Amino acid sequence: MTSNPCFECGMCCQYFRVSFYHGEIAGNRTGTVPEELTTRVSTHLACMKGTEKGGEPCVALRYTPEEGYRCSIYEKRSSTCRSFNVLNDDGTPNQDCQKLQLIAKQKKQQGLGCK
Numbered sequence: 001m002t003s004n005p006c007f008e009c010g011m012c013c014q015y016f017r018v019s020f021y022h023g024e025i026a027g028n029r030t031g032t033v034p035e036e037l038t039t040r041v042s043t044h045l046a047c048m049k050g051t052e053k054g055g056e057p058c059v060a061l062r063y064t065p066e067e068g069y070r071c072s073i074y075e076k077r078s079s080t081c082r083s084f085n086v087l088n089d090d091g092t093p094n095q096d097c098q099k100l101q102l103i104a105k106q107k108k109q110q111g112l113g114c115k
């Protein structure tokens with residue numbers, strides 16, 4: 001597998017409620033996220049299906065032993081997904097990402113790593 005830690009981790013797509021402004025849904029002017037993969041949360045917010053309560057994988061997350069975790073709508077993902085990265089904008093490590101990578105490693109050691 002490549003050195004991209006996200007392919008072996010995938011944890012931020014399985015941990016948070018991934019919510020965003022509903023205008024990011026495809027068909028809403030500049031929106032891109034496929035509507036059928038979203039759940040309405042409030043008047044102005046939607047979230048990725050599967051992540052409504054947190055602690056469950058996003059419906060768009062895929063896993064194969066060969067490629068690891070991948071986002072099946074990568075080019076169409078929301079700004080929320082785009083803003084959570086291994087590094088912060090200033091190049092420093094994202095502490096929340098590091099914590100999640102640790103959780104992913106622990107789950108893997110317990111044989112719970114792959115969905």
Ligand code: SF4
Nearest residue numbers: 006009010012097100
């Ligand atoms: S928690 Fe970090 S390493 Fe894991 S998938 Fe998300 S951004 Fe990538």
Ligand code: SF4
Nearest residue numbers: 013058060061071081
């Ligand atoms: S849309 Fe893609 S990047 Fe965003 S939470 Fe789902 S799988 Fe992860």
